[in-house]
Amino acid sequence: MIEISLCMIVRDEESVLKRCLDSIYDIVDEIIIVDTGSIDRTKEIAKLYTDKIYDFKWIDDFSAARNFSFSKGTKEYLMWLDADDFILEEDRIKLKNFKENTEPIYDQIFMKYNVGFDDQGNVTLSYYRERIFRRSMDFKWVEPVHEVINPGGDIYYLDIAIVHGEKVRKKNDKRNLNIYENILAKNQTLSPRGSYYYARELYYNQLYGKAIKYFLEFLDSNKGWQEDCIQACKLLSLCYAKMGDSINQLRILFRSFEYHVPRADICCEIGQIYFERSNYESAVFWYEMAIKKKNLIENNGFIYHDYYGYIPALQCCLSYYRLGNIEKAIYYNDLAGTYKPKSPAFLYNKEFFNRIDK
Structure with a gap:
């Protein structure tokens, strides 16, 4: 059996904190709540679960806050959650069993993180994230934004999922961008990871030209993590699309093959470019390649589940229809239906093909 301190940083989380703590309070042995400046009922809710509540002055540095929360944990292992995270009952049972039947032999435990969902609640995006750490190893969070603990020691990948839900309150979309730009304004250098995430924030804020510059600098440094x-x-391909540069939009997707074998989502992105050019034979090639890919969650890799079957099957249906091959179009629409039988797109296509067959 292992003992776990749950260490959280929170701010104005009254809409989601109870859901989070209800899903974990009876599994962990200690709950540490570090508040970075709440003005709502966050602390009041936290007091229902723990008396270990601390204040931390916000200094635009998520790692500093998380390291402070870890410093307050006293148990053998330290675990983190965000306030909008929670655990479903099936995974709660699994986590309890793991905790009660595991010897303290691991230094770092990764858990599945489900962060994207469709209208029916199916998981569309997931990956493994570092989640539980042996306290004696003194792991430290790094990076002021999109903080991370670098892999180290004896690592174990646990097939139990944390769900990342949506906050009710509106997020400040420019918060992360402002943190990075304040760092640069002080003539400080971003790490390779920081450069990537800064470019990403530029993209999200529709600063596409500047985002292209920083994405290219990041890639050309050859210092970034594979993922x-x-x-x-x-x-970067999306940035080029926004700038109307279709040539580089395609070229940069092929560059991704330098880092790993083609992913299904990349194949679909390439297929979509050819589809929009009305080059349906080339589009089919890449969509069919995506269908052949196996949906395996790799260590620290992002898995966009719908691209491993559903999306490329639908797109093959459309492409073959444009090519005049109705038989193939129907085949691929039926294939899409095996992945999502309640999909409005699948059902619409099915009704359409039934009409033209009469």
Whole structure:
């Protein structure tokens, strides 16, 4: 059996904190809440679960706040959650069993993180994230934004999911961008990871030209993590699309193959470019390649689940229809339906093909 301190940083989380703590309070052995400046009922809610509540002056540095929360944990292992995270009952049972039947042999435990969902609640985006740490190893969070603990020691990947839900309150979309730009204004240098995430914030804030510059600098440094490089290629392609540069939009997606074998989502992005050019034969090639890919969650890799079957099947249906091959179009629409039988797109296509078949 292992003992766990849950260490959280919070601010104005009254809409989601109870849901989070209800899902975890009876599994962990200690709850640490570090508040960075709440003006709502966050602390009042936290007091229902723990008396270990601390204040931390916000200094535009998530790692500093998380390291402070870890410093307050006293148990053998330290675990983190965001306030809008929670655990479903099936995974709660699994986590309890793991905790009660595991010897303290691991230094760092990664858990699945489900962060994207469709209208029916199906998971569309997931990846593994560092989640539980042996306290004696003194792991430290790094990076002021999009903080991370670098992998180290004896690592274990636990097939139990944390759900990342949506906050009710509106997020400040420029918060992260402002933190990075304040760092640069002080003539401080961003790390390779920081450069990637700064470029990403520029993209999210529709500063596409500047985002292109920083994405390219990040990729050309050859110092980024494999997954960050692949994601940078995807976002850079979208930047080029916004700038009307279709040539580089395609080229940068092919560059992603330098870092790993083609991912299904990358294949679909390439297929979509050819589809929009009315080059349906080339589009089909890349969509069919995506369908052949196996949906395996790799260590620290992002998995966009719908691209491993549903999306490329739908797009093959459309492409073959444009090519005049109705039989193939129907085949691929039916294939899409095996992944999502309640999909409005699948059902619409099915009704359409039934009409033209009469």
